[in-house]
Structures are given as C-alpha cells and as structure tokens.
Amino acid sequence: MTAQSCPVDGTKVNEPVVRIVAIFVAILAVAGILLNQPLIFALLIYDFFVRGFVDRKYSLLRYLALHTNDITHFKDKIIDAAPKKFAAKVGFIFSIIIFVALLLHLTVFAYTTTAILLVCTLLEGAFGYCVGCEFYFILQKLKLI
Numbered sequence: 705m706t707a708q709s710c711p712v713d714g715t716k717v718n719e720p721v722v723r724i725v726a727i728f729v730a731i732l733a734v735a736g737i738l739l740n741q742p743l744i745f746a747l748l749i750y751d752f753f754v755r756g757f758v759d760r761k762y763s764l765l766r767y768l769a770l771h772t773n774d775i776t777h778f779k780d781k782i783i784d785a786a787p788k789k790f791a792a793k794v795g796f797i798f799s800i801i802i803f804v805a806l807l808l809h810l811t812v813f814a815y816t817t818t819a820i821l822l823v824c825t826l827l828e829g830a831f832g833y834c835v836g837c838e839f840y841f842i843l844q845k846l847k848l849i
Contacts (some may be wrong), residue, residue, distance in 0.1 A: 712804065714788075715784070715785040715786065715791065716782045716783065716784060716785060717760075717782070717783060717784075717785040717788055717811065718773070718780050718781065718782060718783075719757070719781040719782070719783045720773050720776075720778035720779070720781060721766065721769045721770055721773050722769075722783075722788050722828065723828060723829050723830075723832060724768075724772050724773055724778075724829070725763075725765045725769045725827040726770035726825040726826070726828035726829035727753075727766065727825070727826075727830075728768060728769060729748060729751075729763045729795065729821075729825045730739030730822055730825040730826050730829060732744050732747065732748055732765075733745075733802075733818050733821055733822055733825070734818075736748070736806075737800070737814065737815060737818050738847070739756055740806065740811075741806075742803050742806040742807050745799050745802045745803040745806065747764070748795070748799040749762050749796060749799040749800055749803060750764075750838070751764055751765045751766075752792045752793070752795040752796035752799055753796050755788075755789065755792040756790075756793035756795070756796050757793065760764060760785075775813055781827060787834050787836055787840060788834070788836070790836045790837070790839075790840050791824070791828070791834060791835065791836025791837070791839075792836075794824075794836055794839065795821065795824075795825075798817060798821045801817050801830070802814050802817050802818055802821070804838075805817060811830070813834040823835075843848075
C-alpha cells in the first residue's frame with residue numbers, strides 16, 4: 705500500500721472549525737442555486753480566495769465557524785492547514801465557474817458544478833474526508849505538481 709502525501713507547510717487548523725466552514729459552504733451553495741443568486745457565489749469566491757490565497761483570518765465563514773465551534777464545544781483536533789488551503793483554492797475555481805455559469809444562464813452546468821462542490825463540502829463537513837487532499841495526491845502521482 706502506498707502512503708498518501710498531502711502538502712505540509714507547518715500551519716495548523718482546528719478540524720471541527722474546518723468542518724463547520726464546509727457545512728456553511730454547502731448551505732450557501734444550495735441557497736445560491738435554489739435562489740438562482742450569483743451574488744451568493746460571489747461571497748463564496750471571496751471566502752475561498754482569502755482562505756486559499758491570502759489569510760484565513762479575513763474569512764467571514766471561518767469567523768462564523770469559530771463562534772459556532774465555541775457554542776457547540778466540539779473537541780479540538782489540530783491538523784495541518786495545507787490540504788485545506790489547497791482545497792480552498794479548488795473551491796475558489798469552482799465558485800467562479802458557478803458564478804459565471806449562473807450569469808450566462810447555463811443552468812445545467814451551474815447545477816452540475818454545484819453538485820460536485822456540494823459532494824466535496826459535505827464529505828468534509830460530515831465525515832472529515834478531504835477530497836482536496838486526495839486530488840493533491842493524484843496530481844503528485846501524475847507528477848503535475
């Protein structure tokens with residue numbers, strides 16, 4: 705069996721907070737599709753961008769997740785942040801695609817792309833399974849990164 709490798713940068717995050725953020729992303733994505741509202745995806749674009757490329761402290765969803773975690777008192781589990789940062793970059797791309805598809809009235813394409821985003825966020829939120837980490841591993845095996 706081959707060991708999997710995720711990007712590691714030494715930065716740590718609290719897994720329950722990451723999972724709560726994923727649930728918030730799923731809720732917003734469903735709302736964005738049901739309401740046919742590209743502006744909700746603009747919010748997701750911003751949030752994924754700051755978590756993936758800038759500094760997670762500017763993330764509104766992370767802020768809300770931190771406070772939700774304080775209320776729920778989930779047990780802390782400190783994990784490496786790099787796979788989550790990579791996943792945020794992928795989420796950023798997906799959100800842009802959905803936003804543009806909605807603006808261009810490419811409804812089926814927007815729904816399909818949102819479904820993929822939802823599967824990823826719900827796997828993270830419900831089970832702590834990081835699709836971004838798996839995707840990173842595949843790219844590494846193909847020597848694309």
